[in-house]
Amino acid sequence: MAVTLAIDAMGGDHGLAVTLPAALAFLHRHPADRVILVGDEAHIRKGLARQRHGGDERIVIRHTTEVVGMDEAPALAMRNKKDSSMRVAIDLVRDGAAEACVSAGNTGALMATARFVLKTLPGIDRPAIASMMPTQKGAVCILDLGANVDCSPEHLLQFGIMGSALVAAIENKSAPSVALLNIGAEDIKGNEVVKRAALLLRESPVNFVGNVEGDDVYGGAVDVVVCDGFVGNVFLKASEGLAQMLRAFLREEFGRNWLSRLSALLALPVLNAFRRRVDHRRYNGASLLGLRGIVVKSHGSADILGFRCALERAAEEARHGLIERITAHVETLAPAHA
Amino acid sequence: MAVTLAIDAMGGDHGLAVTLPAALAFLHRHPADRVILVGDEAHIRKGLARQRHGGDERIVIRHTTEVVGMDEAPALAMRNKKDSSMRVAIDLVRDGAAEACVSAGNTGALMATARFVLKTLPGIDRPAIASMMPTQKGAVCILDLGANVDCSPEHLLQFGIMGSALVAAIENKSAPSVALLNIGAEDIKGNEVVKRAALLLRESPVNFVGNVEGDDVYGGAVDVVVCDGFVGNVFLKASEGLAQMLRAFLREEFGRNWLSRLSALLALPVLNAFRRRVDHRRYNGASLLGLRGIVVKSHGSADILGFRCALERAAEEARHGLIERITAHVETLAPAHA
Numbered sequence: 139m140a141v142t143l144a145i146d147a148m149g150g151d152h153g154l155a156v157t158l159p160a161a162l163a164f165l166h167r168h169p170a171d172r173v174i175l176v177g178d179e180a181h182i183r184k185g186l187a188r189q190r191h192g193g194d195e196r197i198v199i200r201h202t203t204e205v206v207g208m209d210e211a212p213a214l215a216m217r218n219k220k221d222s223s224m225r226v227a228i229d230l231v232r233d234g235a236a237e238a239c240v241s242a243g244n245t246g247a248l249m250a251t252a253r254f255v256l257k258t259l260p261g262i263d264r265p266a267i268a269s270m271m272p273t274q275k276g277a278v279c280i281l282d283l284g285a286n287v288d289c290s291p292e293h294l295l296q297f298g299i300m301g302s303a304l305v306a307a308i309e310n311k312s313a314p315s316v317a318l319l320n321i322g323a324e325d326i327k328g329n330e331v332v333k334r335a336a337l338l339l340r341e342s343p344v345n346f347v348g349n350v351e352g353d354d355v356y357g358g359a360v361d362v363v364v365c366d367g368f369v370g371n372v373f374l375k376a377s378e379g380l381a382q383m384l385r386a387f388l389r390e391e392f393g394r395n396w397l398s399r400l401s402a403l404l405a406l407p408v409l410n411a412f413r414r415r416v417d418h419r420r421y422n423g424a425s426l427l428g429l430r431g432i433v434v435k436s437h438g439s440a441d442i443l444g445f446r447c448a449l450e451r452a453a454e455e456a457r458h459g460l461i462e463r464i465t466a467h468v469e470t471l472a473p474a475h476a
Numbered sequence: 477m478a479v480t481l482a483i484d485a486m487g488g489d490h491g492l493a494v495t496l497p498a499a500l501a502f503l504h505r506h507p508a509d510r511v512i513l514v515g516d517e518a519h520i521r522k523g524l525a526r527q528r529h530g531g532d533e534r535i536v537i538r539h540t541t542e543v544v545g546m547d548e549a550p551a552l553a554m555r556n557k558k559d560s561s562m563r564v565a566i567d568l569v570r571d572g573a574a575e576a577c578v579s580a581g582n583t584g585a586l587m588a589t590a591r592f593v594l595k596t597l598p599g600i601d602r603p604a605i606a607s608m609m610p611t612q613k614g615a616v617c618i619l620d621l622g623a624n625v626d627c628s629p630e631h632l633l634q635f636g637i638m639g640s641a642l643v644a645a646i647e648n649k650s651a652p653s654v655a656l657l658n659i660g661a662e663d664i665k666g667n668e669v670v671k672r673a674a675l676l677l678r679e680s681p682v683n684f685v686g687n688v689e690g691d692d693v694y695g696g697a698v699d700v701v702v703c704d705g706f707v708g709n710v711f712l713k714a715s716e717g718l719a720q721m722l723r724a725f726l727r728e729e730f731g732r733n734w735l736s737r738l739s740a741l742l743a744l745p746v747l748n749a750f751r752r753r754v755d756h757r758r759y760n761g762a763s764l765l766g767l768r769g770i771v772v773k774s775h776g777s778a779d780i781l782g783f784r785c786a787l788e789r790a791a792e793e794a795r796h797g798l799i800e801r802i803t804a805h806v807e808t809l810a811p812a813h814a
Contacts, residue, residue, distance in 0.1 A: 274721050284659050287667040321622055321709040329625040329706055352713025356721040368667055369710050371659040372703075375690025376711045377718050383612050383694040384722060384754065391750045398746045405730075405739040412729045416722065 140170040141237045141453045144230040147177035148205045148223040150242025151439045154185040157242070160445035162189055164453070165196055171453060172196045174236055177223040178203070202226045208438060212246035216254055224248060228255045231431040237456035238432035240423075240448050248435055249285055249426060256431040259461070261468035264289075265428035266297045266367070267435070268304055269374070270421050275358025279305050279314075283424060284371035294318065294335035294364050295342060299467045300427040301362035302344045307458035308451070313345040314361035319369060320349035331366070339364075343470045381416070423448030425455065427464065432456055478508040479575045479791045482568040485515035486543045486561040488580025489777045492523040495580070498783035500527055502791070503534055509791060510534045512574055515561040516541070540564045546776060550584035554592055562586060566593045569769040575794035576770035578761075578786050586773055587623055587764060594769040597799070599806035602627075603766035604635050604705070605773070606642055607712070608759050613696030617643050617652075621762060622709035632656065632673035632702050633680060637805045638765040639700035640682045645796035646789070651683040652699035657707060658687035669704070677702075681808045719754070761786030763793065765802065770794055 143164070147157045154177070161173045175182050179201035186197075204222040206215045219225055224247065227239040232255050241248050245267075253265055268281035279301045286293060298316045305314035318336055320328040327349060339346040347360055352373065355363050365373070392402035402409070422444035426433040432455045436448035481502070485495045492515070499511045513520050517539035524535075542560040544553045557563055562585065565577040570593050579586050583605075591603055606619035617639045624631060636654045643652035656674055658666040665687065677684040685698060690711065693701050703711070730740035740747070760782035764771040770793045774786035 272721075274724055287659065319710060321625065321706055321713075352710045352715075353717030353720065355714065356717030365710075368659055369707055372657060372690045372707050373710055373714045375659075376693065376714050377690075379689075379691030379694035380715050380718055381722070382691065383610075384719070386612055387753050388750055391746045391753070392743075394746070394749070398743075401739070401743040401746055405736075405743045408729045408732070408736045408739055411732070412726055415725050415729070 139457050140172070141168075141456045142172040142174060142235070143449060143452055144174045144176055144200075144227040144236035144239040145449070146223045146227040146239065146241035146243055147175045147182055148202075150436060150445070151208070152441075154181055156440065156442055156445050158182070158185045158189060159442045160449060161197075162191060163442065163446045164449040165194065168453065172198070174198045174200050174227075174230055176200045176202055176227045176230070177205075200226060200230070206243050206247045208244050210244055210247060212244065212250040215244065215247035216250045225251055225255070228252050228431070228433065231433070232256055238434065238452040240434045240436060240445075240452045242436035242438050242440055242445060242448070245284075245435055248433065252426055252429055252431075252433045256429040256433070258428050259430055259465055259468065261471065262296050262300070262428035262464075264293055264296075265426050266300060267424050268301055268427050269424040271355075271377070272416055272421060273356050273358035277309070277421070278355055278358065278361060278363055280355070280363040280365070280370060280373065281427065282365065282367040282370050283374050284367045285426075286367040289331060289366035291331055291334035291338050294331065294366065295338040296428070296468075298339050298344050298346065298362065298364045299342065299471070300464050301364060303463040303467050304425060304427060304455070304460060305361045307460045307463055308454045309361070311361060315347045316344045316362040316364060317347050317350040317360040319352070319355070319363050319365035319373070321351065322349065335364070343467060378418075381418070419444035420447055423451035425451065430461065432460060477795050478510070479506075479794045480510040480512060480573070481787060481790055482512045482514055482538075482565040482574035482577040483787070484561045484565040484577065484579035484581055485513045485520055486540075488774060488783070489546070490779075492519055494778065494780055494783050496520070496523045496527055497780045498787060499535075500529060501780065501784045502787040503532065506791065510536070512536045512538050512565075512568055514538045514540055514565045514568070515543075538564060538568065544581050544585045546582050548582055548585060550582065550588040553582065553585035554588040563589055563593070566590050566769070566771065569771070570594055576772065576790040578772045578774060578790045580774035580776050580778055580783060580786070583622070583773055586771065590764055590767055590769070590771045594767040594771070596766050597768055597803055597806065599809065600634050600638070600766040600802075602631055602634075603764055604638060605762050606639055606765050607762040609693075609715070610754055610759060611694050611696035615647070615759070616693055616696065616699060616701055618693070618701040618703070618708060618711065619765065620703065620705040620708050621712050622705045623764075624705040627669060627704035629669055629672035629676050632669065632704070633676040634766070634806075636677050636682050636684065636700065636702045637680065637809070638802050639702060641801040641805050642763060642765060642793070642798060643699045645798045645801050646792045647699070648796075649699060653685045654682045654700040654702060655685050655688040655698040657690070657693070657701050657703035657711070659689065660687065673702070681805060716756075719756070757782035758785055761789035763789065768799065770798060
């Protein structure tokens with residue numbers, strides 16, 4: 139299935155310098171797909187010329203006059219910036235002109251605007267942010283990563299359903315295993331919300347396997363990990379911080395003197411292989427799940443490879459009918475939950 | 477000041493095989509200190525003989541007949557095992573025979589028994605588990621790590637006071653910086669409990685500097701990080717899991733073929749220096765704070781170096797008057813909180 143992506147070309151820390159080359163790389167890899175570049179037309183044309191790109195009938199430019207700032211208040215951006223590149227990219231999904239949209243802009247504004255423009259799916263109270271992370275055995279989907287700080291057991295149930303549908307779609311697994319992030323594997327552990335969510339998930343159509351602890355997540359014990367947005371955000375940021383620290387320590391130790399620098403040179407192929415394996419850019423692209431349309435958020439600081447991975451994620455979700463899968467899952471729930 | 481440590485010699489995955497050599501190494505480094513080895517006297521004597529230890533007036537053996545199992549229910553262990561090595565080690569602190577006790581046994585049983593035997597300090601509602609972790613700039617104290625899954629703002633305030641006193645005592649800092657773990661640096665971020673805790677901490681005598689995110693913790697932005705036990709446990713376990721995964725990947729890449737194995741050999745001094753720097757054994761020893769006595773929990777799987785570090789932690793806390801420091805801090809609080 140050919141996919142058209144609406145790209146917020148102005149979003150993120152680097153704007154067009156990243157979004158344009160990433161879009162071209164994406165089109166190069168997917169000859170049947172199309173992109174709509176949303177943003178300042180003159181700048182986009184100049185940017186494409188700089189990329190020595192002569193034009194392509196698979197690229198459409200949609201001119202907009204406004205940009206949402208990275209620190210802008212979400213509610214204000216949503217209300218006032220009706221001609222922003224972010225808003226119009228989402229509008230294109232609502233209108234059926236694109237199957238999915240991608241933005242590296244302000245997360246809060248993207249979530250608020252997407253929710254306002256697209257609305258949530260029937261049976262979903264709150265959209266969640268989901269992302270894939272590397273594990274010892276492959277990858278794991280974890281949600282929510284920060285959209286919802288206070289969650290009810292019903293919200294966690296809905297996250298489980300959406301995460302299961304996401305992994306089924308992009309990893310082609312028929313019944314992904316779903317677990318609750320908890321502070322012990324036993325059923326009696328955790329706070330009241332998590333305990334009640336376990337009861338709901340056990341009765342639901344997802345393949346619920348119980349609780350996992352933080353270390354099991356990286357061990358690759360399950361396919362989907364469900365938690366509230368506060369806990370998920372702490373999990374994500376703690377991991378980013380630790381990885382950064384270890385990288386800095388490794389760089390310092392290898393740079394300490396000429397002997398260690400020499401050994402770094404000799405170990406370069408190994409260190410590069412290691413780096414590729416945990417390259418966070420390959421996991422860039424968080425899915426805003428639970429909306430009536432596909433929206434993927436790229437890290438604001440993503441480079442070309444990172445942003446291209448977010449585009450790939452959005453295209454995959456569209457190609458494998460993510461929205462239909464979530465809808466079908468929610469419909470099988472008892473009416474009390476749906 | 478000379479310190480006497482009561483050691484649960486039977487606790488942990490390895491029992492005497494770890495606790496005895498660690499106790500001897502501790503005594504070797506601290507010629508004025510003493511230990512009371514609590515456990516099965518015959519086994520302890522045999523173990524000491526195996527260590528070729530002829531006897532030392534600084535070692536006292538306190539015979540006990542029971543052991544708390546690693547999976548035993550905390551409430552049952554507390555009620556029924558009155559002659560366990562864990563219980564008697566805590567009793568010795570209560571009775572003033574030892575300044576601090578250390579156990580590698582069952583965390584839940586240790587917390588329940590310590591709370592029952594020692595009681596909490598005036599002004600402290602719930603004890604918390606605190607541990608030091610490495611950062612890019614040194615070390616950070618984080619609490620609670622799992623004793624309290626549901627916390628009120630007042631509990632978080634008390635954790636801040638206790639963590640501040642701990643860092644002041646063992647790191648010799650006069651006004652350690654204290655922050656709340658949150659999902660954004662701005663005051664408006666986070667859930668209701670965290671927002672109200674920020675107000676309480678701002679009025680308190682501790683050096684409260686606001687919110688930190690998970691990645692700032694490893695950056696070394698602050699001295700003390702406060703969170704509820706659910707979030708803290710997720711933080712800790714996620715970090716353990718990620719570190720384990722990265723270690724496994726690095727080992728795999730260096731072991732892939734003869735060339736990579738050769739480069740590993742050449743990089744060995746660097747890799748060892750790196751390993752020493754993030755050696756979790758050096759950070760072993762979690763403090764049970766808020767009790768009328770010093771109790772340190774060692775990781776159950778700790779080796780000799782790890783367990784010795786837990787003994788050092790307990791001795792440091794006793795030497796620098798941790799309990800008196802916490803008490804003094806709590807007393808400066810407004811009566812409404814104390």
